Each structure stands twice: as C-alpha cells, then as structure tokens.
Amino acid sequence: xxxxxxxxxxxxxxxxxxxxxxxxxxxxxxxxxxxxxxxxxxxxxxxxxxxxxxxxxxxxxxxxxxxxxxxxxxxxxxxxxxxxxxxxxxxxxxxxxxxxxxxxxxxxxxxxxxxxxxxxxxxxxxxxxxxxxxxxxxxxxxxxxxxxxxxxxxxxxxxxxxxxxxxxxxxxxxxxxxxxxxxxxxxxxxxxxxxxxxxxxxxxxxxxxxxxxxxxxxxxxxxxxxxxxxxxxxxxxxxxxxxxxxxxxxxxxxxxxxxxxxxxxxxxxxxxxxxxxxxxxxxxxxxxxxxxxxxxxxxxxxxxxxxxxxxxxxxxxxxxxxxxxxxxxxxxxxxxxxxxxxxxxxxxxxxxxxxxxxx
Numbered sequence: 285x286x287x288x289x290x291x292x293x294x295x296x297x298x299x300x301x302x303x304x305x306x307x308x309x310x311x312x313x314x315x316x317x318x319x320x321x322x323x324x325x326x327x328x329x330x331x332x333x334x335x336x337x338x339x340x341x342x343x344x345x346x347x348x349x350x351x352x353x354x355x356x357x358x359x360x361x362x363x364x365x366x367x368x369x370x371x372x373x374x375x376x377x378x379x380x381x382x383x384x385x386x387x388x389x390x391x392x393x394x395x396x397x398x399x400x401x402x403x404x405x406x407x408x409x410x411x412x413x414x415x416x417x418x419x420x421x422x423x424x425x426x427x428x429x430x431x432x433x434x435x436x437x438x439x440x441x442x443x444x445x446x447x448x449x450x451x452x453x454x455x456x457x458x459x460x461x462x463x464x465x466x467x468x469x470x471x472x473x474x475x476x477x478x479x480x481x482x483x484x485x486x487x488x489x490x491x492x493x494x495x496x497x498x499x500x501x502x503x504x505x506x507x508x509x510x511x512x513x514x515x516x517x518x519x520x521x522x523x524x525x526x527x528x529x530x531x532x533x534x535x536x537x538x539x540x541x542x543x544x545x546x547x548x549x550x551x552x553x554x555x556x557x558x559x560x561x562x563x564x565x566x567x568x569x570x571x572x573x574x575x576x577x578x579x580x581x582x583x584x585x586x587x588x589x590x591x592x593x594x595x596x597x598x599x600x601x602x603x604x605x606x607x608x609x610x611x612x613x614x615x616x617x618x619x620x621x622x623x624x625x626x627x628x629x630x631x632x633x634x635x636x637x638x639x640x641x642x643x
Contacts, residue, residue: 292567296380297320297321297344298320299319300320300321301533302592303325303329304335304392306467307320307327308589309330310338313334314466316336316337316339318339319339319340319342319443320339320340321340324488327341327349327350328433329353329370331354332355332358332475333358333593334358335359335361336360338360338362338379339360341361341366343364344435347365349365349366349367350367351372352371353366353370353371353382355373355374356372357377357378358377358626361379361383363382363383364381364383364384364385364512365581365596368382368388368597369387370391371390372392372462373391374394374395374396377403378398378400378601379400379401381402382404382406383403383405383413384405386406387407387408387421390418390420390422391421391422392418392423393424393426394425395426397407397428398430398431399432399433399434399547401430401432401434402435403422403434403435403436403437404437404439405437405438406440407440408421408442409439409442409634410442411443411446412445412446412477415615418450420447420448420451420478420480421441421448421449422451423449424453426450426452427484428454430453430454431454431455432451432453432455433526434455434456435456435457436453437457437458438458438460438462440460440461440463441460441461441465442461442464443463445465445476447564448474448477448478449479449480449481450480450508450560451482452483454485456490456576457463457479457487457492457494458488458495459490461494461495462479462492462493462497463496464496464497466497466498470505471476474532476497477500477502478492478503479500479501480493480503482503482535483503483522484507484510485510486508487507487510487517488511489511490512490513490514490515492566494515494519494525495517495520495620496501497520498519498520498522499521499522499524499527500519500522500526501515501517501527503529505528505530506527506531507528508534509532509535510538511534511536513536513537514538515540516539516540516619517540517541517542518580519548519552520548522547522550523551523553523554524547526539526555528566529558529559529566531557531567531568531585532566532567533567533570535570537570537571537572538572538643539641540608540622541554541555542622543577543596545552552598553573554576555576555579555580556579557586557587558580558585559584559585564585565583565585571584571589571590572589572590572591573593573636573638574594575608575640575641576594576595578596579593579603580598587600590602591635593640594606607629609624609625610622610625611623611624613635619642622641623641624641
C-alpha cells in the first residue's frame with residue numbers, strides 16, 4: 285500500500301502565489317497534500333495538470349482572488365475561496381473539488397465519466413442567460429450511459445433567469461438552495477427551471493430547497509432511474525413542482541410540495557408524469573410518501589406505484605387526503621420548517637413508518 289503524502293493543516297500555506305506566472309511555477313513544483321495560498325489578484329485562466337495527489341489552491345484570508353478554470357485532463361486539484369467567472373471541465377478531468385467559491389458565470393462540464401468532481405458550498409447568484417450562453421449555471425450538456433461522477437451540494441442558486449442546473453448525464457444534486465430563479469417578466473424568452481434533466485439516467489436529487497422560483501425539478505425530454513427525495517418545493521409560477529416526461533422507473537419519494545393558490549398557474553404543488561407527442565409515454569415511475577396537492581399521470585404515461593402520499597385532491601388507492609401542519613407555521617421559510625409538527629396529519633403514515641414529506 286502506498287502511504288499518501290501528508291496533508292497541510294487547515295489554514296497553512298506550503299507555497300504562495302501573487303499572479304498567474306508565480307501560480308504556474310508554484311503549481312508545477314507542488315506535491316500532493318500541499319496548499320498554495322493566493323494573494324489578491326486576477327490569475328487569468330488556470331489549466332492545471334494531472335497531479336498524483338491533491339493540491340489545493342486557496343485564497344488568503346481576506347483576499348479577493350479571480351481565477352477562471354479550464355481543465356482538460358487535470359486531476360487532483362482543490363480550489364477554495366475563489367471568485368470564478370467561468371469554469372470548464374472536460375474529458376478526462378477528475379478528482380476536482382471547488383468549494384467556498386463565488387461563481388459569477390457558467391460552469392460547463394462535458395465528457396467526464398465517474399470523475400469524482402465535487403462542487404460544494406459555492407454561490408451562483410444573479411446569473412443571467414445571454415444569447416449563446418448555456419441555459420444552466422451548471423451544465424452537463426452531453427449524454428452518456430455512464431454517470432458523470434459530479435456532485436453539486438450545499439450551494440446557493442439565487443436570482444437571475446439562467447437555469448440552476450441543467451444536465452443530460454447522471455449526477456448528484458444534494459442539499460442546495462434554489463430561490464428566485466425566474467424569467468425576467470412575461471416577454472422573457474428564457475424558460476427558467478431550478479433543475480432541468482435532459483434524458484439523463486441515475487440522477488439523484490436529494491434534500492434541496494426550491495422556493496420563490498418559476499419551476500422545480502423538471503425533465504421534458506426524458507429521464508430514467510432517477511431518485512428524487514426529501515426536497516422542499518415552494519413555487520411562485522408553475523403548479524407542477526415535479527414534472528417528469530417520458531420517465532422510465534424513477535422514484536419520487538418523501539418530497540414536500542407546498543400548496544398555495546398564489547402561483548400564476550394555481551394551485552401549486554402538483555407532481556406530474558407526462559410525455560411529448562413525439563416521445564414515448566412514461567412508465568415504471570414510483571411515487572410514494574410525498575406531500576402534494578395532486579399527483580397526475582397524463583396522456584398515457586403511467587405510474588407503476590402510487591401510495592402513502594398525502595394529497596388534497598385526486599387521491600389514488602393507498603393515498604390519503606390530508607392537510608399538513610408544518611413545524612414552521614403556515615408559510616415556513618426554512619427546510620426544517622417544512623417538517624410536520626406534532627399532531628399533524630401524515631405523522632407516521634409513510635410506507636416506511638416515518639412521516640410523509642421530507643424527513
């Protein structure tokens with residue numbers, strides 16, 4: 285067994301850089317486990333390279349570091365505390381972490397497979413779709429039967445009319461907040477979604493808080509074997525918090541979709557499976573243990589299993605009609621606020637013996 289190189293204690297600097305030139309020199313010399321600390325400055329486009337062990341680039345405390353990412357086969361790099369206008373990660377890029385950073389533009393990940401790419405505790409705030417731009421703040425525009433190995437977690441997507449995440453390849457979307465993701469008025473040509481899946485397989489959408497936004501989790505061009513669970517969806521425009529078109533065997537469970545009559549297309553809080561005329565009908569979808577206004581299967585798309593959902597209308601056999609009482613009152617403002625209060629309808633009535641809705 286090879287002993288991994290020692291990792292620098294948090295907050296320490298093994299090397300320092302002040303501009304693009306010194307960063308290139310220090311990165312070339314850095315060994316696995318070392319940290320390069322960056323002073324305030326604009327470092328241009330950083331291409332990195334394949335390292336045998338993890339090398340961290342971290343902004344010095346209080347420093348404002350602007351650095352763009354252009355990885356095409358880079359490996360074992362962590363970026364921490366940076367401002368990033370553009371991030372491109374292609375092909376054989378792998379073992380990349382970007383954390384605690386502020387994105388002011390788009391992230392494009394293309395062609396990677398089982399890449400172990402982690403985007404964690406970042407912000408993607410007020411990013412506007414432009415002509416020629418990708419639709420998503422984070423986009424995986426390529427189709428592949430092999431999961432990307434990308435995880436987006438604990439991050440904030442706020443304001444602006446660019447989609448939050450748009451992906452045609454499997455990834456994990458865990459514990460993020462999407463808020464005020466919406467079109468810029470009725471004449472905006474963007475169709476803005478918090479999370480849009482484009483025919484991808486094996487997507488995990490778990491523990492996200494989507495609120496004050498136009499749409500929630502959508503897949504208009506197919507999806508299969510996704511798991512969508514423990515999400516809170518509280519919309520202002522679309523009534524369909526979860527929309528899966530031409531689905532094949534995805535699981536929708538333990539989500540809480542807030543009912544309201546204030547949506548542009550009220551009432552809010554629907555779960556729907558459907559399909560476009562030119563695409564096959566959905567099949568095999570499992571919908572259990574959710575809180576929703578209504579669950580719909582339209583135009584020949586079928587739900588294979590639907591039970592233990594608490595709805596306000598259209599209860600199927602095994603579902604039940606009920607009105608939740610939330611721990612955070614009638615209009616919760618945090619995910620924890622959407623947990624069921626003691627004595628609420630739905631307590632202990634999920635198929636696994638827990639409460640319906642988020643856990």
